[in-house]
Amino acid sequence: MKKCTFAQALQDLGYSDTGTITSRTFANYINANGGNVSKSAVNNHRKRICACDKSQPTVAKNATTETLTGKADVTSDGGEFIDVQTTKPVTDWTHIFERFNLDPNEFVIVDDTVRCSTWQQSKALEDGSRDIVNLYSYRARFARKTEAGINYADLAEQVRNWMPASVIKGDNPTTYVVSLADFQLGKGENGGTPGTVKRIKQSLANILEDIHGMQKRGSLPKNLLLANMGDHIENVYSSYANQAYTSDLNVRDQINLALELNLLWIKTLSPYFDEVIYSACLCNHGQMSRNGGKTNVSDDADNATGLIGDTLKTLCALHPELAKVRFEIPQDQMITTVTTSGVNIATAHGHKISGAEETWLAKQSQNLSAKRRFNVDLWLTAHKHHASIVDLGPYTRIQATTSDPGSKYYEDMSGQYSRSGVTVFIVGEYLPGFWDHYRVM
Ligand SMILES: [Zn+2]
Numbered sequence: 001m002k003k004c005t006f007a008q009a010l011q012d013l014g015y016s017d018t019g020t021i022t023s024r025t026f027a028n029y030i031n032a033n034g035g036n037v038s039k040s041a042v043n044n045h046r047k048r049i050c051a052c053d054k055s056q057p058t059v060a061k062n063a064t065t066e067t068l069t070g071k072a073d074v075t076s077d078g079g080e081f082i083d084v085q086t087t088k089p090v091t092d093w094t095h096i097f098e099r100f101n102l103d104p105n106e107f108v109i110v111d112d113t114v115r116c117s118t119w120q121q122s123k124a125l126e127d128g129s130r131d132i133v134n135l136y137s138y139r140a141r142f143a144r145k146t147e148a149g150i151n152y153a154d155l156a157e158q159v160r161n162w163m164p165a166s167v168i169k170g171d172n173p174t175t176y177v178v179s180l181a182d183f184q185l186g187k188g189e190n191g192g193t194p195g196t197v198k199r200i201k202q203s204l205a206n207i208l209e210d211i212h213g214m215q216k217r218g219s220l221p222k223n224l225l226l227a228n229m230g231d232h233i234e235n236v237y238s239s240y241a242n243q244a245y246t247s248d249l250n251v252r253d254q255i256n257l258a259l260e261l262n263l264l265w266i267k268t269l270s271p272y273f274d275e276v277i278y279s280a281c282l283c284n285h286g287q288m289s290r291n292g293g294k295t296n297v298s299d300d301a302d303n304a305t306g307l308i309g310d311t312l313k314t315l316c317a318l319h320p321e322l323a324k325v326r327f328e329i330p331q332d333q334m335i336t337t338v339t340t341s342g343v344n345i346a347t348a349h350g351h352k353i354s355g356a357e358e359t360w361l362a363k364q365s366q367n368l369s370a371k372r373r374f375n376v377d378l379w380l381t382a383h384k385h386h387a388s389i390v391d392l393g394p395y396t397r398i399q400a401t402t403s404d405p406g407s408k409y410y411e412d413m414s415g416q417y418s419r420s421g422v423t424v425f426i427v428g429e430y431l432p433g434f435w436d437h438y439r440v441m
Contacts, residue, residue, distance in 0.1 A: 005035055006045040038103040040094070070138075072100040078107065078143035078154070086136045089116070096138075106144060110154060113141040155259060155315055164271045164321045170220030174428035174436075175340040176273070178207065179400035180265065181229035181382035181423070184285060185257050186236070188248040190405035193257070199403040200261055203422040204268060206441040210424065211272055221426055224273035225340055226265060229382035229400050230283025230305050230349035232258040237292070239285060240409065251288075251304075258308050263315060270325060278316075279328040279338050280309035281382070283349040300332040305349075335364060337374050342429030346376045350383030350399070358392060365395065377434045378427060386418035387440055396433055398425060401440050 009030050023042045030037050044050070070084030084096060097104035118136045125131050143154055170176075183200060185193055214220040233254035236247045249257065262278075270276045286304035289296045296302045309329035316322035330336050335348045346368060353360045361379055368374040379397040385407075388399040400423040411417050421440040428434065 004045075004050050005030055005037065006042070006050065009033075009035075036101050038098055038101065040103055040105045041098060043105075068135075070099075072102065074100075074102065078110075078141065080139070080141045082139055084138045086138065087133060089136055090138055093140075093142075097142075107142045110141045110143055112158075113139075115139040152311070152315075155263060156318055158263070159267075159315050159318045159322065162267055162319055162321075164267070167271050168215065169272060169274050170214070170222050171274075172219055172221045172428075173341055174221040174426050174431070175223040175225050175275075175277075175343070176211070176221045177225045177227060177345070177380070177425050177427055178265070178269070179227050179229050179380060179382065179398075179423040180232070180262065181227075181400035182231040182385055182402035182404050183258065183261070184231055184234040184402070184404040185261075186234035186247045186249040186251075186254040187405055188246040189408060192248040192405060195405055196403055197257070197261070199420055200422075201264075203403060203441050204265060207422065207424060208268065210439065210441060211269070215272075220272065221341070221428075222273065223275040223277070223340055224269055225277045225279065225338060225345070225427075226262075226269065227338075227345075227347055227380060227400075228262065228278065228280040228305060228309065229347065229380070230281040230351075231285040231383065232262070232308060233285060233304050235285045235287070235290075235304075237290070255304055255308065258304070259311055259315075262308060262312055266312065266316065266322065266325060270322065275340070276325045277328060277338055277340055278309070278312060278325055279336050279347055280305045280330065281336050281347050281349040282306060282330055282332070282334055283383070284351040300334070301330075306330065335368065337368065337372060341427055343427040343434045344374055344377045345380055345427065346374070346378070347380045350381040353381070353383075357397070358390075361392065361395075361397060377429075386416070387423065389438065391433065396435060398423065398435070398438070 006026070009026060013025070013029055027037055027042050068085040068087070071082040072084070073080045073082060081096060086096070090096060093109050094104040097107060116136060116138050118134060120132050121135050122130050123133045183196055185196060187193070187196070211220060233251065234247055235243070235254070236251055237244050266276070266278065282300060282303040283305050287296045288302045288304055288307075289298045291297045306329060309327060313327040313329065316325045328336055328338050334352045335346055338345045338347065346364070365376045368376060376395045378395055380400065381397060382400040382402070384399055385402045385404065386399070387401045390397045401418060401421050403420055403422065406417055419440060424437070424439050424441055425435050426437040428436070
């Protein structure tokens with residue numbers, strides 16, 4: 001067997017162990033001497049994980065390995081593996097990236113692009129007899145992680161290549177309202193973002209079940225309102241003291257993840273409905289130019305929720321089935337109004353509520369009536385994270401729940417915590433109080 005490339009380099013450079021040598025020095029030396037190593041291979045060796053005999057075809061013992069073919073097309077923001085042959089099913093792509101001298105830490109496989117075929121082949125053994133081996137061929141696209149893993153080009157392609165589920169649409173003259181609120185993606189505590197994403201996907205599965213139930217009973221609404229209630233991203237500073245240290249994603253990754261998840265909800269739910277509306281509320285965590293303070297140094301329009309809404313609008317226009325989605329994205333208005341199934345809904349994130357909430361709602365209702373000729377039938381708010389419905393007479397206020405990881409700070413201060421989930425309900429002008437079918441899913 002060939003000597004480990006790294007052990008040789010270490011010896012040549014006069015180091016007795018990997019403790020003081022930098023990864024860069026290590027890699028530069030090996031590459032300058034005719035070797036070709038990835039950053040992760042260097043890191044692995046520093047952790048004393050040596051796979052030189054596996055990753056170097058020159059020492060491979062299996063004749064089949066040497067004849068495996070495949071191609072990697074690499075572009076500036078990712079690339080594609082084309083007909084890459086393996087002798088085992090691929091569950092970890094690390095060695096595939098390494099086979100093409102790509103650093104596996106720099107790329108991520110785009111989940112739904114993996115295609116695999118398998119067949120059997122006769123192989124000559126050393127003693128002259130033959131054996132049957134399984135071979136696999138893979139095709140998959142990958143994205144560069146420095147481009148935040150998911151990027152606009154990928155999302156656009158996901159939309160263009162999307163095959164909508166063929167389902168029977170609802171026909172009740174009502175609207176199913178789904179409140180997507182306070183995900184705070186990037187919030188690191190209590191299981192962090194992975195936990196939040198899991199809960200969001202579970203809520204989507206629960207809601208699909210709810211939709212199927214209504215379909216069976218013949219009560220599925222004709223229309224859908226996906227209400228982005230704000231704070232889908234956590235941001236990294238200015239909300240609380242240790243925010244920059246506890247966030248588990250940078251802002252760019254938070255926004256990209258929010259886009260990916262919102263698009264998932266739009267794609268999954270819109271085939272069931274005739275009319276689809278996506279609305280958005282400006283919020284506190286979404287303020288993009290805070291510069292250390294509590295508010296933007298530019299203007300209220302500089303908000304991640306606005307950016308997410310604008311981007312989704314552009315993306316949805318790329319597919320005929322999604323081009324029907326109507327977007328209500330504010331510029332700098334803190335209250336977004338939506339009229340659906342004859343019901344006037346005022347949505348506000350809730351961070352601008354000051355003093356007694358009922359008074360604020362009453363004054364804002366008066367303002368909307370005077371300035372926008374909009375008479376509120378129902379208020380939808382978020383920001384406080386817990387389930388709450390208040391019947392205020394002319395209108396009901398429904399406060400959306402969230403899928404975020406909870407808040408130790410708040411629990412320590414108040415002893416309170418709230419059930420996790422996505423708040424849904426149905427609105428219609430003929431329903432008593434304009435709403436029904438309230439659920440936290
Ligand atoms: Zn908030």
